[in-house]
Amino acid sequence: xxxxxxxxxxxxxxxxxxxxxxxxxxxxxxxxxxxxxxxxxxxxxxxxxxxxxxxxxxxxxxxxxxxxxxxxxxxxxxxxxxxxxxxxxxxxxxxxxxxxxxxxxxxxxxxxxxxxxxxxxxxxxxxxxxxxxxxxxxxxxxxxxxxxxxxxxxxxxxxxxxxxxxxxxxxxxxxxxxxxxxxxxxxxxxxxxxxxxxxxxxxxxxxxxxxxxxxxxxxxxxxxxxxxxxxxxxxxxxxxxxxxxxxxxxxxxxxxxxxxxxxxxxxxxxxxxxxxxxxxxxxxxxxxxxxxxxxxxxxxxxxxxxxxxxxxxxxxxxxxxxxxxxxxxxxxxxxxxxxxxxxxxxxxxxxxxxxxxxxxxxxxxxxxxxxxxxxxxxxxxxxxxxxxxxxxxxxxxxxxxxxxxxxxxxxxxxxxxxxxxxxxxxxxxxxxxxxxxxxxxxxxxxxxxxxxxxxxxxxxxxxxxxxxxxxxxxxxxxxxxxxxxxxxxxxxxxxxxxxxxxxxxxxxxxxxxxxxxxxxxxxxxxxxxxxxxxxxxxxxxxxxxx
Numbered sequence: 221x222x223x224x225x226x227x228x229x230x231x232x233x234x235x236x237x238x239x240x241x242x243x244x245x246x247x248x249x250x251x252x253x254x255x256x257x258x259x260x261x262x263x264x265x266x267x268x269x270x271x272x273x274x275x276x277x278x279x280x281x282x283x284x285x286x287x288x289x290x291x292x293x294x295x296x297x298x299x300x301x302x303x304x305x306x307x308x309x310x311x312x313x314x315x316x317x318x319x320x321x322x323x324x325x326x327x328x329x330x331x332x333x334x335x336x337x338x339x340x341x342x343x344x345x346x347x348x349x350x351x352x353x354x355x356x357x358x359x360x361x362x363x364x365x366x367x368x369x370x371x372x373x374x375x376x377x378x379x380x381x382x383x384x385x386x387x388x389x390x391x392x393x394x395x396x397x398x399x400x401x402x403x404x405x406x407x408x409x410x411x412x413x414x415x416x417x418x419x420x421x422x423x424x425x426x427x428x429x430x431x432x433x434x435x436x437x438x439x440x441x442x443x444x445x446x447x448x449x450x451x452x453x454x455x456x457x458x459x460x461x462x463x464x465x466x467x468x469x470x471x472x473x474x475x476x477x478x479x480x481x482x483x484x485x486x487x488x489x490x491x492x493x494x495x496x497x498x499x500x501x502x503x504x505x506x507x508x509x510x511x512x513x514x515x516x517x518x519x520x521x522x523x524x525x526x527x528x529x530x531x532x533x534x535x536x537x538x539x540x541x542x543x544x545x546x547x548x549x550x551x552x553x554x555x556x557x558x559x560x561x562x563x564x565x566x567x568x569x570x571x572x573x574x575x576x577x578x579x580x581x582x583x584x585x586x587x588x589x590x591x592x593x594x595x596x597x598x599x600x601x602x603x604x605x606x607x608x609x610x611x612x613x614x615x616x617x618x619x620x621x622x623x624x625x626x627x628x629x630x631x632x633x634x635x636x637x638x639x640x641x642x643x644x645x646x647x648x649x650x651x652x653x654x655x656x657x658x659x660x661x662x663x664x665x666x667x668x669x670x671x672x673x674x675x676x677x678x679x680x681x682x683x684x685x686x687x688x689x690x691x692x693x694x695x696x697x698x699x700x701x702x703x704x705x706x707x708x709x710x711x712x713x714x715x716x717x718x719x720x721x722x723x724x725x726x727x728x729x730x731x732x733x734x735x736x737x738x739x740x741x742x743x744x745x746x747x748x749x750x751x752x753x754x755x756x757x758x759x760x761x762x763x764x765x766x
Contacts (some may be wrong), residue, residue, distance in 0.1 A: 238592035238601045240649035246443065248614050252406045252431040253470070254291075256439075260476035261288040267450065269473075269496055270316045273468035273482035275489050280316060284476065287320065289765035293322025296397030301383070304404045307351050307414060310460075311335040311344060311367060312359035316388055317760070318459045319469055321357060326412055326431065329404040333426070334460035335413045337362045345374040347613075348382055351426055351621060353416050355383040363484070365517035375679025385400040398506045414621050415462055415559045421602035426621040427560045429466075429612075430567030437562035437615045440585040444568045446528035446551040449503050451477035454502040455494055456485050462563035463533075467503055487515040491523070498525040503555075505746030509544060526550055528570070531747030532557070532691035537678055538578035546572070556581030556653060558639060560630065562615040563588065565652050580650040588613040591636070592645055595657055598632075601644075606654050606669060609643040610636040642669060659750055661690035661700050666728050668700055670750075673731065676724050679704065680717065682710035687740050687748050688731060691757060703753055703762065705740060714765045 229735045251259075260269075261284040266644050270289040272279040282290070298308065308330050310321055325332045335344060335350045337359065348356060358371040368386050375382040385393060412431040416424040443450070454474040457463035459481060472479040482490060485508060491497060504512070509531060513516060526548060532555035534542075542593070547554050551570035554577050557563050568582035584590045591600055592607040601607040616637045619627030630638055642654040654669040661668040670688035685705040693699040706712065714734040721730050739754040756762060 225726065233664065235418045236602050237532055238603050238607070240584055240590050241653075242586045242588045242613075245760055246440070248432070248436040248440070250408045250432060251435050252408050252410075253323060253410075253412055253473075254403075256326075256470070256473050257284075257291060258324050258436050259287055260473055261285055262696055264450070264476040267476055268271075268478040270319055271321060271478055271480045271577055271705060272316050273314065273454070273480045273489075275492060276466045277496065282316065282320075285663045287323065290320045291323035291395060291405065292325055293394040293397055294320055295327035295398065296401040297393050297395075298324060299326040299401050299403075300397050300398075302328075302330060302354055304406075305331070306355075307331045307333050307353045308317075309333040309348055309351065309353040309356040311336055311337060311339075311356055311371060312459075313362045314386060314455060314459050314464065314680055314735055315387065316481060316484045317390055318465070318481065319479060322459075322465055323473075326406065327403050327672040328532065329410070331414055332564050333409045334416070334465065336458070336460050337364075337367065338597075341370045341374050344370065345377060347426075348374060349378065353382060355385060357385050357387060358384055360388050373497040408435075409758055411618055413465075415460075417559050421745060422623075425623055425626055428618040428621050429562050430463075430618060433562040433617070434470050434617045435464045436587070436647055437557075437564055437585070438466045438468075439474035440587075441530075441555060441564040441567060442471030442475055442501075444554045444567050444569060444585065445452065445501065445503070445530040445555075447470075447471060447475050447477070448527075449477070452474045452480050452498055452500045452525070453477055454490060454497075454499040455479055455481040456490060456504045456508055462559050462671060463503060464558075466563045467530075481580065485511075487511040488517050491515060491517045491521040494526055495522045497666065500525055500532075501528040502526070503530040503532075506531055506540070507538050507742075507746060509540075513543070513547060516747065523548060528553070530567075532581070536578055538574050539576040541577045552577060552580055554578075556641075558641070560617045560637060561611060561618070561639070561683055565609075565611050565615065568650075576650065580646070580652050582651070583649045584611070585615075588615055590645075590651065591649075593640070595660075603645050603647055603762075606642055606644045608657055609639045609641050609651065610621060611639060642671075656750075659690070661688075663693075663699055663728055664696040668729050670700065673700060673702065673721065675730055676721055677704065677717065680712070680720055682712040683717075684708070684710075685740050687750060687753055689750050689753050689757070691754065693732070693739065694702065699732040700729065701735065702731035703735045703737045703740065703757075704739055704765065717765075733734065735762040736765050738761055 265285045270282040271285045394503045414426040455468040518605045529550040557565040589612040655671040684707040691701045741749040
């Protein structure tokens with residue numbers, strides 16, 4: 221879907237309705253990934269673009285001049301083999317070559333298909349088949365998985381050629397292009413990436429993201445997070461995810477800063493890199509932040525360079541926000557978004573209160589529209605009411621690749637994209653996420669929003685983590701079931717938690733079933749996979765809390 225430039229006429233629906241448009245400035249730019257790379261290389265030719273995120277102090281480093289040279293070499297080598305518009309997959313962890321490849325594919329006018337490096341053969345095969353990738357660049361191994369061997373086995377199952385290229389032969393690949401090859405003109409609205417959805421509700425779909433979308437969304441979010449020109453960004457989220465290659469990657473590129481991709485998250489390694497590379501900004505999920513603050517090296521590490529911390533993907537309690545800001549001395553922001561929106565839709569600001577950062581996800585980024593609509597009839601809700609959040613702007617995907625039915629269901633006729641997220645909006649335009657449309661529980665005709673129950677349970681000292689899921693019931697049709705992870709050394713009972721909730725919630729919202737769970741299944745971006753909890757419950761894998 222092309223960007224819609226006409227805003228909803230707020231005068232027609234009234235100020236009390238749940239519509240908000242982000243600021244006009246800084247204005248979104250009509251640029252490609254290659255344009256931004258060339259601009260940053262021109263403004264900071266000797267500035268560090270990439271530093272290898274490994275524990276060993278002898279880390280490889282790329283200046284912007286070197287990054288541009290290698291990205292152009294990558295583009296020419298790709299054009300030696302394939303054509304503009306072809307889909308090229310990358311199956312790798314957070315290695316420096318990931319960004320070189322991302323920029324090279326963009327300069328060649330090809331579409332990068334990102335694949336989770338923890339996938340098994342069947343999952344890799346699905347992505348290669350569904351995306352119709354003509355090639356896959358593969359890291360030889362990761363976490364003991366023989367990725368290169370697996371990739372060759374997967375590619376052998378196709379009735380069309382899928383070339384497998386190892387990053388172990390990366391230098392030879394860069395040298396294989398014809399230096400006289402002219403790079404194509406690339407349009408900002410052409411697809412830059414196919415990113416597969418995180419799969420919190422089922423089979424992933426390939427969202428096609430444009431150059432303009434990833435460039436602007438990453439840059440606007442980086443600015444609101446407090447990113448400054450020349451920022452040093454520790455990329456702890458995986459690069460196959462929008463939080464890695466768009467928010468951190470494109471955010472850093474737009475600031476002509478230094479990206480430090482950490483190949484595999486480890487709190488001790490992250491603390492060392494912050495200290496030794498003078499990291500100024502990062503965007504971990506909440507569990508990573510807790511790991512950093514609980515690591516033995518936290519108290520002695522020199523973290524004085526760190527100025528900005530941005531998080532999302534899971535609720536962050538107000539007390540945790542205060543601890544983050546006081547212990548780390550950083551500007552902290554909360555993001556809300558999704559793969560189909562190039563990453564970030566709304567975001568708090570660095571000077572918002574701890575309560576706002578804990579209870580809301582801020583307002584839309586510049587140039588982005590949002591509104592909240594009734595999930596049944598599609599009418600615009602009033603502020604304070606819960607409904608589905610829709611968004612429109614430069615950041616939305618073109619559509620799901622080779623999935624016209626899914627694409628049609630994702631957009632309205634006037635360009636609004638359905639997020640499937642239940643939200644409410646306050647009088648200032650700040651949104652609060654209440655859950656997923658598919659997660660809403662209908663108990664005997666009463667709507668229950670799991671997020672409301674989860675927020676209350678997070679206040680109980682015995683609860684380390686919790687997810688509320690709807691499960692079948694013969695009488696009500698569906699009831700709420702709470703799956704709780706207890707804090708270390710804590711003990712509680714279903715009766716105690718029931719009594720605790722009844723002090724703040726009405727009776728029909730109280731979970732009818734309680735279960736203890738050691739870990740909540742999550743995506744690598746920190747989102748709870750409620751469908752996996754529901755499937756495991758159906759299989760009888762969880763112990764009931766008595």
